[in-house]
Amino acid sequence: MKLYTYFRSSAAYRVRIALNLKGVAYDAVPVHLLKDGGEQHGAAYRAVNPSELIPALETDGATLAQSLAIIEYLEEVHPVMPLLPQDALGRARVRALAQTIASDTHPLTNLRVLRHLKGTLGLSEDDKNAWYRHWLGEGMRVLEAQLASSPATGRFCHGDMPTIADCCLVPQVFNARRVGIDLAPFPTITAIDAACAGIPAFQAAHPSQQPDAE
Amino acid sequence: MKLYTYFRSSAAYRVRIALNLKGVAYDAVPVHLLKDGGEQHGAAYRAVNPSELIPALETDGATLAQSLAIIEYLEEVHPVMPLLPQDALGRARVRALAQTIASDTHPLTNLRVLRHLKGTLGLSEDDKNAWYRHWLGEGMRVLEAQLASSPATGRFCHGDMPTIADCCLVPQVFNARRVGIDLAPFPTITAIDAACAGIPAFQAAHPSQQPDAE
Numbered sequence: 001m002k003l004y005t006y007f008r009s010s011a012a013y014r015v016r017i018a019l020n021l022k023g024v025a026y027d028a029v030p031v032h033l034l035k036d037g038g039e040q041h042g043a044a045y046r047a048v049n050p051s052e053l054i055p056a057l058e059t060d061g062a063t064l065a066q067s068l069a070i071i072e073y074l075e076e077v078h079p080v081m082p083l084l085p086q087d088a089l090g091r092a093r094v095r096a097l098a099q100t101i102a103s104d105t106h107p108l109t110n111l112r113v114l115r116h117l118k119g120t121l122g123l124s125e126d127d128k129n130a131w132y133r134h135w136l137g138e139g140m141r142v143l144e145a146q147l148a149s150s151p152a153t154g155r156f157c158h159g160d161m162p163t164i165a166d167c168c169l170v171p172q173v174f175n176a177r178r179v180g181i182d183l184a185p186f187p188t189i190t191a192i193d194a195a196c197a198g199i200p201a202f203q204a205a206h207p208s209q210q211p212d213a214e
Numbered sequence: 215m216k217l218y219t220y221f222r223s224s225a226a227y228r229v230r231i232a233l234n235l236k237g238v239a240y241d242a243v244p245v246h247l248l249k250d251g252g253e254q255h256g257a258a259y260r261a262v263n264p265s266e267l268i269p270a271l272e273t274d275g276a277t278l279a280q281s282l283a284i285i286e287y288l289e290e291v292h293p294v295m296p297l298l299p300q301d302a303l304g305r306a307r308v309r310a311l312a313q314t315i316a317s318d319t320h321p322l323t324n325l326r327v328l329r330h331l332k333g334t335l336g337l338s339e340d341d342k343n344a345w346y347r348h349w350l351g352e353g354m355r356v357l358e359a360q361l362a363s364s365p366a367t368g369r370f371c372h373g374d375m376p377t378i379a380d381c382c383l384v385p386q387v388f389n390a391r392r393v394g395i396d397l398a399p400f401p402t403i404t405a406i407d408a409a410c411a412g413i414p415a416f417q418a419a420h421p422s423q424q425p426d427a428e
Contacts, residue, residue: 050356050359050360050363051314051318051356051360052356053318060303062303062306062307064303064306064307064310065310065314065360066309066310066313066314066317068309068313068317069306069307069309069310069312069313070306070310072305072306072309073302073303073305073306073309076302076305077302088287088290088291089274089276089278089287091286091287091290092276092278092283092284092286092287093276093278093283095280095282095283095286095287096278096279096280096283096284098283099280099282099283099316099317100265100279100280102313102317103280103282103313103316103317103320103321104265104267104321106317107317107318107321107322108321108322108327113322116348120348121335121337121341121345123335127335131335134330134334142264142265142266145264146264146265146279149264
């Protein structure tokens, strides 16, 4: 199993957490998103994944794209350490929390969008950073409201075992810290992040622990 | 079952298709995204869905958010007319196609982002439209590459039965047509869109057929 990854990519970070939680071994193939305009745009990686986005997972004779699709696949073929609850309503809640991050927040703040804002639209560094902080902050606000208002929230996003939602939350909080977002308005999120930080599977997936970390 | 919807919302359109394909009856509760700055931002809808995004589905005593999480829920509780293939690799492929649209494309071109580009960043109408066309076009390019390169693509995105991927593709093509994107470079997408257009479940979900259509 080969994971095309970049140490600081949120989406790759999610999949690394899921692989580690399930105890599935993999070979990391680093794709440098910044070097020479981005290795993800080169012919070699484009042949792996035409979206030119990280991550991709080579397994069982296929190449899988999209972090949440990859994690759902891992959930189906490696059901040990389930990352979704047993009940359909619980699964819907976990998937919605994950998508609040993966669909509503992260796509607006990823590298290709930030490059487009500066390169094509000519935004200043300040305006680009304001954009990043606006959408990341909006995503955190919604996530905090969803988590704080529900009795289903426990030590983790859903009860007392990590789920796909936690695989998404932790990389999002990592990004928020990196750009200096004040986390005080998000006590539920930070408590869950702290609970995850105590688990070896999350620790080993951290950007600083990757072979391509800088 | 109550679906909070807006006739032209891509994400609501996806869920309407899924409900219709499965033959699940629902009451449509229109939320006008443009009137008075957007009913989705009012206290009433915010109590339903703190993300202030459409759609939400009230069912089985819960309120579900996020179009793909809602469709996965429908798939689990109404397995008739399955919207995912039987095999795990096939399901991963369908989910990845759906997320190419729902995570990589649509979040960049939805109403709140277009408003932010004009209102907060002060972009001209032309620059805003160029943004829309850029990201929609990029999403279509990737989707076409994924579909055209795979023997798994059939009359629909995956084989000869509609799946979650088709629930996402059709609203995306509707948007592309609305802004006048040239569809000639996307023959696989347009052939699938045409196949879907022949199916009553897709027809009934079309924006023009909704109670709040203008």
